[in-house]
Amino acid sequence: MDPIRSQRDTKVNPGFYLPEFTRSLYVDNSVVLKQRPEQLLEAFSHPDQCTLFAHSFRKSLYEEFREIMQTGLDDSARVFEQFNHYKATDVALFDEPLIWTGIMIRNHRADNFDVFCHHWASHIMRYTRRDQLSVTAALRQSGLQFHLQEIDNYDSPWHSWPNTGQRRNDVRRNAGGLFDTEFRIEASRLEHELQIVKEQVRHHQELLKEEVAKHAEVIRMYEEQVQLTDAVVQDYENTLSWRVTTPLRWVRKRLGR
Numbered sequence: 319m320d321p322i323r324s325q326r327d328t329k330v331n332p333g334f335y336l337p338e339f340t341r342s343l344y345v346d347n348s349v350v351l352k353q354r355p356e357q358l359l360e361a362f363s364h365p366d367q368c369t370l371f372a373h374s375f376r377k378s379l380y381e382e383f384r385e386i387m388q389t390g391l392d393d394s395a396r397v398f399e400q401f402n403h404y405k406a407t408d409v410a411l412f413d414e415p416l417i418w419t420g421i422m423i424r425n426h427r428a429d430n431f432d433v434f435c436h437h438w439a440s441h442i443m444r445y446t447r448r449d450q451l452s453v454t455a456a457l458r459q460s461g462l463q464f465h466l467q468e469i470d471n472y473d474s475p476w477h478s479w480p481n482t483g484q485r486r487n488d489v490r491r492n493a494g495g496l497f498d499t500e501f502r503i504e505a506s507r508l509e510h511e512l513q514i515v516k517e518q519v520r521h522h523q524e525l526l527k528e529e530v531a532k533h534a535e536v537i538r539m540y541e542e543q544v545q546l547t548d549a550v551v552q553d554y555e556n557t558l559s560w561r562v563t564t565p566l567r568w569v570r571k572r573l574g575r
Contacts, residue, residue, distance in 0.1 A: 322447045329419075330438045330449065333426045340427050346420040348480040358476055362423055364465040368431065369423035373416035373450075374471040379404075380412050382450055392446040400445035404455060414454050418471050420479055434460035 328335050332342040341363065343355050351358065362369045376382055383401050387394055404411060425431065437459045441452035457464065472479060 320447075323442060326442050326447060326449055327439060330442065331435050332424050333432055333435060336426070340425070342424045342426065344419075344422040344424065345477075346479070348482040349420050350478050350481045351476065352474075352478065353476050358421075359423060361476070362465075362467055363425075366425065366428055366463075368425050368428055368462065368464040369467055370453075370464050371418045371421055371467050371469050371471070373418040374469065376416050378412060379414065379416055379451070379454055382416055382448075386446065386448050386451065392448055397446045397448075397451070400441075400451060403445070408455065408458060411454050411458055414458070415466060417450065417453050417457075417466070418469075419450050419453055420471065421469075421477065428462060428464075430460045430462045434462040436460075 329344060332339075332344070336342055341359065343359055345351060345355070373382070376385065383397065386392055386397055434456055438449070438453060438456035441456055442449055445452065469476075
């Protein structure tokens with residue numbers, strides 16, 4: 319395990335490293351608190367739930383993926399693989415609010431908390447080390463209920479961020495427009511698949527129209543047969559009635575003489 323993932327493991331598995339505590343406050347090393355941690359816990363803790371903070375300047379997981387790729391903060395192939403995996407297995411998570419993991423208040427006794435931690439750690443080990451890309455997927459997989467708190471990520475009465483200076487460009491990998499290039503390729507592939515699906519739909523629609531026309535013709539033939547049968551029955555009833563009443567008409571004729 320590399321040093322960054324080792325740090326992430328302590329971040330995403332507080333129950334393992336702090337088994338004697340029921341709650342924990344995570345503060346990233348680039349965040350400076352303006353209040354005591356106890357005050358932050360008192361202000362934002364919720365009974366039986368974790369408190370997570372919404373990202374205040376990126377609103378969607380797609381924007382976060384784009385940012386990571388454009389700034390080269392992790393290997394582009396691994397990030398794009400993760401993007402494709404999420405898109406294929408749970409595309410709805412891209413519509414969920416993006417979570418900022420610079421500060422987190424965790425309730426270790428919350429239902430499904432351990433399951434959430436396991437899923438989150440698994441995603442970080444399997445894909446990119448950027449934990450904000452996987453936290454939403456882990457939450458959805460585990461079913462962990464949490465309170466989402468709005469806060470200005472840069473500055474609030476409780477904290478300021480970032481406080482470590484700008485990351486050096488020379489440690490970034492695959493920076494630039496690679497994400498845009500790969501995304502255009504992916505979009506082109508999806509457009510091609512969409513055209514194939516449209517053609518299949520049109521083909522099935524034509525087949526359906528033909529089947530409907532065939533059934534309509536069969537129905538018309540049955541209706542004609544029913545009408546013909548009704549006419550035959552009516553003629554038969556009329557003929558039978560005439561035959562049955564023949565003796566009566568003869569008697570009436572004789573009596574009338």
